[in-house]
Amino acid sequence: MIQQPVSNSSLFGSITMTDDPLTTDVPRNSTVVGHAQGIYAGASQGEISFLMVLNFAFKTGKYNGSTISVLGRNTMFSKVREMPVVGGSGMFRFASSYVELRTKSLNFKTGEATVEYNCYVVHY
Secondary structure (H helix, E strand, C coil): CCCCCCCCCCCCCCEEEEEEEEECCCCCCCCEEEEEEEEEEECCCCCCEEEEEEEEEECCHHHCCCEEEEEEEEECCCCCEEEEEEEEEHHHCCCEEEEEEEEEEECCCCCCEEEEEEEEEECC
């Protein structure tokens, strides 16, 4: 039997939907090339860690209409996190490999974060 957490300081059980701009660089005024859309679910009772289901949906250029799909564990306070690329569509059909995440800024009051994703993809 799973024990209930004493407090919810780990965000265990929380679910957040996201639809954020996907840009070419970290600054907010960088070129928008699509959207990062998905779900973050608090998956650990002992630390802030999320199960992430995320699609990078491209809206411009030669990748317009294509997606890269990511599924994995995001330990929020680790300097660098790695999650697997589990597939894609369009130009990224049969994609596989991984993404590296680095938090560039985090506002605890608003919950807003800027996260850099470096995506290394093998596709056909």
